[in-house]
Amino acid sequence: MSTHEKASTLSLVGDPAAPAPEKLERPRYAVYENHRTIEGRTYKPGTWYHGLKQSGPDEKAIPVDHWICAPLNVEAETANSEDGTIGRLLSFSHRGRRIEWVMPMEALAGKGDEVLKVLMGRGLVIEHHQRRQIVPYLASHQAPELVIATTTKPGWHESGAFVLPSRVIGGENVRFQDSGRAANIFTDKGSISGWQTEIATRCLGNPVLILSVCCALAGPLLAKVGVNGGGVHLVGDSSSGKSLAQLLAASVWGNPGSFAASWDVSKGGVEIEAASRNDTVLILDEIKRADPKRVQEMAYAIANGMGKGTMTREREGRAKLTWRVLALSSGERSLSDHAAIGGSGAHAGAELRMVDVNAGTRTHRAFDDVHGLTGQDFHRVVNDAVAQHYGHVGPAFVESLIQKPEDLHSAFRQVREAFGTESSQAGRVADRFAIMALAGESAIRRNLLNWPKGTAIKACRLLFNEWLLTTGDGNAEDRQILRGLADFIALHGDSRFSDVRAEHANLTVRERAGFYEVDDDKRLYLFNTPALLEAASGFGKERILRALLGASAIVKVDEEAKGSRRTKKYRTPGGGSSRFYVIDPERLENEG
Template sequence: MSEKKREQQSYLALVGQPTAPEIDTLERPSYAVYEGQTLVDGKLFRAGTWFHGIKQGQGDDIGQPFDLWICGPLHVDAETLNSDDGSVGRLLRFKHRGKVIEYVMPMEALAGKGEEILKALFRQGLKVEYHQRRYVPAYIASHHDLNRVLATTTKPGWHDASGAFVLPSKILGGQDVRFQDSGKGAHLFSERGTLESWQSELAHYCQGNPVLILSVCCALAGPLLSKVGVNGGGVHLVGDSSSGKSLAQAIAASVWGDPSRFAASWDMSRGGIEIEASSRNDTVLILDEIKRADPKRVQEMAYAIANGTGKGTMTREREGRPKLYWRVLALSSGERSLSEHAAISGNAAHAGAELRMVDVNAGTRTYRAFDDVHGMSGATFHRKLTTATAHHYGMVGPAFVERLIKETDPDVFYQRFAQVRDGFEAEGPQAGRVADRFAIIGFAGELAITYGLLP
């Protein structure tokens, strides 16, 4: 070690800094990422992503080396291939306030001046030297022929190629797939509290309440649809205002995330329904207050939810844009049924639409939507559970999926579902579809009880 390097290492030790690793040779021009202070050619560099260049142009300093700190440590870990549309990207990794951030960047974001990627990285907390920001897209683009290739998907749920269940914040049952989004979407899948607190503060009080049991099991049934070949559809809770329908939906939403964010509304277009359903693929779509829906379109929207395929659209270049797809059960609510709401616009009720969004009485039970308020008044019971949904959520859905993944024999699901389905007598194919839906909801509940997730 040279005398200069020894002096630098001694200084670092004196000020309480760890000894810096050394790099003896450095090619220029090149980019380098240092996780901590690093000695390069006898010069000390702080942690970050650096551009080591050589002066070009005219003047006495032509050929002189220079070094630019462009951002915090930013790693390009893998090439990504989107399973939905075949587009290529890069898996980026950095830290923000000690938390590891992974971001799947589509390569098309580097087009032009790369402002899209800069916006995304700024949004997620990467520290960037503002005056050198143009080097960040160039650094990412410099990574070619990466050895590691990962699949990505733009919607949550089962990823067929890997067998994993993809959520925006976690991958269940695999590591070779990532969720890819713009970073602007709402954080639908979030967690608070513990599984045990959700069980004691919410699931416990669902006992004796068929409407609440139905809602929770409907939320759990989404991951099973593809396992047993049951189509999507919905259950529509009908009852007067303030009967407890919204609470039932909030408890269902708490299976996967914060009810205030996870639940949606009927107040949207057909395209909005497609986006909301796709963003909750293989889970549950909560739709509050059917009176907010367009009476002229509500039956069409019910068909769309059940069929799981979006409308085709075109780009400016008149090329087909990829359709949205989903598998989901919907839990709807309203003061009137689907057919009654559609009739406001003068449209006749379609039997097919009613079968895809089946009415359930949630307003004239012992305590309106409830049958057992566990020794409390109806108002106290409602208030207690409403408060609990804001503090305990997002745990049981992923825990249920983790148990499904451990089932090594896929025929187990068919066999056990068939046993439950045999308990539902149905005459004709239309009634059979409804029976399938209630059977899959019941099957989800039975499995969750077996797994110790529900009382």
């Protein structure tokens, strides 16, 4: 075996506490945390290569010693909890601060340039001419006995710990693993007391701001209680204050300027943003930046918590991105209104997954109480405060949940009683508002929010009831069908319908949708089947009929058609007869 081969297969890390050996065994790598004197020579702290150099086959090998870099320790072997891949936990110091990085072993394949980039980017001091020695040092290092778990996404880990890129709450043998190049969005500044005084206090009397804080804190409770993800969409005119509410929510976990995400990404980009904020909150800025043709699909993805499957070059399925998160979106238009710009019909399911909250027509636009200031001054003061104090409350809330656990299921059931609904669909939205209320009240009990008890429940219930009053407690698909038929009549009442009792056929009608008849000074519209399907696009005939029957909107049916057809036979102008669905447009208005 050549000297180079030995150097790449032997590795020994020096223990600063152990006595120096009388003689160096070569070749080998060694790490000295302090100055070490061996065989009469003193070696400065660092990672060293002690080798042998031979000029020719008959020449005697002479010892060589190369300082490679600052002390670089291999602390443990790592095993990724998602895919089982193996790595190493590396540590070193930079300006008195201990730095850790989980290096996947596959990163050592090839020249290992990516490993050098990460280590140098994080502050490891390296001797440039010896930089190529780092890869064989790490590759040849014997696997440590200690094995720890790693995860590539933040949030709750199967061990019970809560993992963030820069810290692990409630666990020792688990670490966050990334490429080393991703930005850490979970940063902090200022103090939690400063956040409470300058920010939380000014939320009082402002339901939209209280809801935003509760939304940010609810992420860690989703998995504990079993509530699905989704979001709330703050709707209001430009400069109404809804963006400030989002910055305030972002300050719970990190720097508002970098923690907030954007609608201006692809569906895959939204999946990455959601996964990188797992078990916290996803802040999405102005919805007008989203692709109108994809925005509803993106809302579904955020709520469903699972990304699109992809394949490797070997045609094997890659692991899908997963997440549990509540989203806090904003925009001048609702989700369905923005989708309509791209020609997409409103999907009731998307509207339920990203429900509208009024943040534009309150007492002071998005605010109800500006605490004795003008709206402009209030906005400026809070905006300045969130730039000075952030990143403390969210981690402190998780730490308190771990240190002082409570029966969250029981607490959720108690809070949920305040959000009464009749339909199952409205009930799922109520679950979302209730989990936000629970997060706020739990943070109040833990003295993390300096609000009076009941503040969070009152604000969340107020905004939920406003949504319920606007949308209704019925089935969302029923509302969408009835609204579609009502809009169709409003658009085409005279251009595609004519009087069924006329003596002659009306030749000016193109693409006939049916007829109308006047009954007790009220028009009833006789829809043919193609028009019925066109008006409620995206739904099958049976589903449309179920909605119409639920609203008692089909008002005339032949006795023999009461079973499945629900139609009435009419003689049509010009001769002949056909069956139609006879719809009372007034019944369509009762969408709630």
